[in-house]
Amino acid sequence: xxxxxxxxxxxxxxxxxxxxxxxxxxxxxxxxxxxxxxxxxxxxxxxxxxxxxxxxxxxxxxxxxxxxxxxxxxxxxxxxxxxxxxxxxxxxxxxxxxxxxxxxxxxxxxxxxxxxxxxxxxxxxxxxxxxxxxxxxxxxxx
Numbered sequence: 001x002x003x004x005x006x007x008x009x010x011x012x013x014x015x016x017x018x019x020x021x022x023x024x025x026x027x028x029x030x031x032x033x034x035x036x037x038x039x040x041x042x043x044x045x046x047x048x049x050x051x052x053x054x055x056x057x058x059x060x061x062x063x064x065x066x067x068x069x070x071x072x073x074x075x076x077x078x079x080x081x082x083x084x085x086x087x088x089x090x091x092x093x094x095x096x097x098x099x100x101x102x103x104x105x106x107x108x109x110x111x112x113x114x115x116x117x118x119x120x121x122x123x124x125x126x127x128x129x130x131x132x133x134x135x136x137x138x139x140x141x142x
Contacts, residue, residue: 004056005104005141011040011052014139015132023132025050038109048095048114048125050132056106063100063107072122078130079137083107085126095119097126099133103140110136 017027020043029041032051040053055062063084067073072087081101088096095114100107110133112125119125 004106006054006056006106006108009054009103009108009141011054011108014052014136019135023048023050023128040109046115047118048112048128050113050129051109051111052132052136053109053111054103054106055109058107059105060102060107063102078133081137081140083133085129087122087126092122093119095125097122097129099126099129101133101137101140108136108140 012029012031020027023045024047025043025045029043032042032053033039034053037057038053038055040051042049042051060082070086070088071090071092073084074086075084077083078099078101081103083099083101086098086100088098095118097112099110110129112129114120114125
């Protein structure tokens with residue numbers, strides 16, 4: 001049984017101020033609690049906002065059960081962590097994308113939400129989510 005390795009993981013401090021600013025975002029994250037067991041911080045940017053969240057009890061089986069909530073759900077890997085990239089229902093073409101990485105019995109989530117006048121293709125949006133996830137992944141608990 002995987003253990004909860006995310007107890008001491010802080011999604012609000014995992015990225016340095018310089019890393020956050022490199023995406024055009026303010027390093028002052030705003031606490032975020034989606035009410036689904038997913039907690040972390042949102043960072044406001046010029047072109048897009050992004051969030052880094054942890055879900056201590058949302059493992060791969062949980063997310064597989066959520067597949068119907070996504071227009072796109074593609075298993076992938078970020079560094080040494082399995083996960084998936086997804087676009088939620090009705091999200092195609094809306095400048096939103098979610099990259100999930102499975103960690104122990106939970107997961108860490110990077111989500112992107114572009115400003116309405118700055119929306120790139122879905123591929124570019126998900127590539128940006130992956131870019132941020134690649135900065136977070138080496139700092140995840142083992």
